[in-house]
Amino acid sequence: ALAVVCFHYAIEWCRIYLLGSGYTLTPMRLLLAPTLAGLVIAVLVIHVFPGSRGSGVNQTKAALYIYDGYIPFRTAVGKFINSALAIGAGFSLGPEDPALQIGACLASALGRKLRLSRERMRLIAPVGAAAGLAAAFNAPISAVLFTIEEVIGGWTAGTLGSVVLAAVSSVVVMRWFLGSEPFFRIPPVQLQNPSELIAYSVLGVIGGLASVAFSLGIGELRPRLRALPRWTQYFQPAIAGLVIGLIGMLGAPQVMGAGYGYMDEAMHGRFTWQMLAILAGLKIVATLLSFISGTPGGMFAPTLFIGAFLGAAVGGAEHVLLPQLAASPGTYALVGMGVLFAGFLRCPMTSVFMVLEVSGNYSIIVPVIVAN
Numbered sequence: 001a002l003a004v005v006c007f008h009y010a011i012e013w014c015r016i017y018l019l020g021s022g023y024t025l026t027p028m029r030l031l032l033a034p035t036l037a038g039l040v041i042a043v044l045v046i047h048v049f050p051g052s053r054g055s056g057v058n059q060t061k062a063a064l065y066i067y068d069g070y071i072p073f074r075t076a077v078g079k080f081i082n083s084a085l086a087i088g089a090g091f092s093l094g095p096e097d098p099a100l101q102i103g104a105c106l107a108s109a110l111g112r113k114l115r116l117s118r119e120r121m122r123l124i125a126p127v128g129a130a131a132g133l134a135a136a137f138n139a140p141i142s143a144v145l146f147t148i149e150e151v152i153g154g155w156t157a158g159t160l161g162s163v164v165l166a167a168v169s170s171v172v173v174m175r176w177f178l179g180s181e182p183f184f185r186i187p188p189v190q191l192q193n194p195s196e197l198i199a200y201s202v203l204g205v206i207g208g209l210a211s212v213a214f215s216l217g218i219g220e221l222r223p224r225l226r227a228l229p230r231w232t233q234y235f236q237p238a239i240a241g242l243v244i245g246l247i248g249m250l251g252a253p254q255v256m257g258a259g260y261g262y263m264d265e266a267m268h269g270r271f272t273w274q275m276l277a278i279l280a281g282l283k284i285v286a287t288l289l290s291f292i293s294g295t296p297g298g299m300f301a302p303t304l305f306i307g308a309f310l311g312a313a314v315g316g317a318e319h320v321l322l323p324q325l326a327a328s329p330g331t332y333a334l335v336g337m338g339v340l341f342a343g344f345l346r347c348p349m350t351s352v353f354m355v356l357e358v359s360g361n362y363s364i365i366v367p368v369i370v371a372n
Helices: 002-019 027-048 057-065 073-089 096-113 118-137 140-152 157-178 196-226 230-234 236-249 260-267 273-292 300-321 329-345 348-359 362-371
Strands: none
Touching: 002 027, 002 073, 002 096, 002 118, 002 157, 027 073, 027 230, 027 236, 057 096, 057 118, 057 140, 073 096, 096 118, 096 300, 118 140, 118 157, 140 157, 140 348, 196 273, 196 300, 196 329, 196 362, 230 236, 236 273, 260 300, 260 329, 273 300, 300 329, 329 348, 329 362, 348 362
16 A cells, blocks of 8 residues: 555656646646656666566466466566656556556565565565555455456455455555545436336447447557567657657647546546547547557556546437436436446456445446446
């Protein structure tokens, strides 16, 4: 939790120093900040912290299943520095996955210090991962379920108890420093008409197709860029940063960074449904560029952003076509977040509890399950 709190402040400081503290960003900063940060990140990743590539989830799973829970401490340092710099400079990435890997690294280092057995070393890394994710996401239940569903792939009573204890204590410490306010101001959520479930089913289909396009884009493009000559890897993050900066400069700065503030605006109807759809598409492009270039950072926040904007866009379009549907844009945005989270990260149960934990409203469960 303390590492994640420092990570949170590092991202904010990078954002203020690189992009400025004002709400309106200057064009020169929008172009130069991600481009120059990309050059620095490439040098650090290639020469100093090669283990910091990627989001952090797959690397943690590899450490668990291939290396018996061993993660070099240098990886945590590199993930902290590179991810804070990338997110702060405007790359379309999130802090949650890196926080998960940082937590797993610290747990692995602790296990080595305590000279734990091989079997216990494999178990302690996911416990640290749950603690890191819970602190970054301010959602202990979702962190526990994601760790069991996606990282470990199974559970025992002892593992479950350890993961729960780590996640809860981590969130308590994090909230002591950063406060207990949720990421979003959730609008009223209620299911007024059973026919709305049809609309949520449509959202689920559209979100599923978006998840497929997103996943295929990463699966096709990332290996191709890695197969290019080694010298090109010095410039791939910078080129990605330049294009993302251009997108921001041409009128869509919302796609830069994690974007939690803009998700909140989407939930409260601050954009037209056409603009919501455009921003969802641009976010997919910006996230693909960020990730396939090898820039360290997470996929949680971009996935939630795409889902929220896509959900609110579908909700707005359905209101135009079917005005009798009474659900608010915020409800569609919440369900859309769950849909993309389930479709792209392939953890439908975590998705349901994540939306429940964020909204605090049990009436959202049925729409999310139907859409998932």
